[in-house]
Amino acid sequence: MMRTRRTATDSRKWVVPALVFLVVALGGGVLTEPVRADVRLGLETQVEYNDNLFLDEGDETDDIIYRVAPWIEATKQWQRLLTELRYQPRFTWYDENTDLDFTGHNADLVLSGNVSRNVNLALDTRFVRSEEENRDRFNSQRSSRLPYTNFFSSLTGTWLTGRDENLGFVVSGEDLDYDEESLSQDGREYEGRINGRHRIQDLDFATFDVGYATGEYEDDTTYDVFNGVVGGERGIDRQRRLFARLGFSTTSGDARANYNTLNPLVGIAGEKKNLQYDVGAGFLVYDQDDADTEIYPSLVANVVATHGWRRGEVVLTFTSGYEEEFLESENPGFNTYALTRATGIYSLTQDWRCSALGELRGDAYEDNRPNQDDRKDLSLVVGGGIEYQLMRRAVVRLDYTFRARESEDNTFEYKENRVLMTLNLFTL
Secondary structure, rough: OOOOOOOOOOOOHHHHHHHHHHHHHOOOOOOOOOEEEEEEEEEEEEEEEEEOOOOOOOOOOOOOEEEEEEEEEEEEEEEOOEEEEEEEEEEEOOOHHHHHHHEEEEEEEEEEEEEEEEEEEEEEEEEEOOOOOOHHHHOOOOOOOOOOOEEEEEEEEEEEEEEOEEEEEEEEEEEEEEEEOOOOOOOOEEEEEEEEEEEEEOEEEEEEOOOOOOOEEEOOOEEEEEEEEEEEEEEOOOOEEEEEEEEEEEEEOOOOOEEEEEEEEEEEEEOOOOOOOOOOOOOOOOEEOOOOEEEEEEEEEEEEEEEOOOOOOEEEEEEEEEEEOOOOHHHHHHHEEEEEEEEEEEOOOOOEEEEEEEEEEEEEOOOOOOOOEEEEEEEEEEEEEEEEEEEOOOEEEEEEEEEEEOOHHHOOOEEEEEEEEEEEEEEO
């Protein structure tokens, strides 16, 4: 099949330069005499054993992987602007699957500052050339380990209009380019969002978060997504508030089935010293073209609890709701999910530290792609690590991770064991 390539005359190639220009133009006067500049250099080396490189359900492939990754971090503090730059090439060798040997690159640039006392801007730009990180980005699919290139840039603005009041926006663009041997199609997406929180009375607020995204694949099929949440809050006191919200979305295009959603919720939100919570219950209406409308209970939650002591900390997280992901052409798209995670760190001595992770996630994917069926997944991640401070500028770490997924479509099931030893040398 012929693969079509878009030329550089696409007018949207100016999205990222325009974001940079906006930061400089709106932040006039921030580039005055520098206050502080810091540069750190480092070298990270790794040896990994993996017993299921491609996350296959039955035909598992194991290998030993070696990586060398020098890195540089530069931070410059101006009077009203902070600039952070990080670059890390990564050289990867496989002991048996030598055809997968690869040189990758990671680069991040963050510019953040105050245009005025109440107006903040931040530009975040990321470039990734890799053959491994797609396993983390698109964990709903299997792993090909074929190279891909990802470029992302976003401009975020926040205006504090009063006590507990604000207006904000996000403008972003992202490009995903796969290796020619990949069955996945390249994707490109542009998104804009506005949000706000406005006081009606002392403890009562109106809130909104509305966005629009448009994207295209290399076969010239497109998609458009309009979604958001509007609502109101009634304060019980300064730490607790009741809310009513209405979530909605409209998704259309010629690559997937069109659908609309409505998600009315009522709930409670608040914060304490070691607890933040935002929990709403209601129902979700899912109306897909040429299919019966579905209505089922909905729980949208974000709860974070922490417990710390002199030598360590435990963080418990619970989130649930729904997601809409389309940039990657093989991504299932709309899904509802629930996730529970526990992480912990503990300092055994001044030089020895350990950590642990446990995560359980359930996903229910709706049938919004041709010839695809609804499917439900249950994913588990458990792991732990121990770290030793060899000297002031050197850390060695040993990690073990087990991942598994059960699915109604057994082609997406897998089990994986991963052992990773890392040595990181750096300047202070």
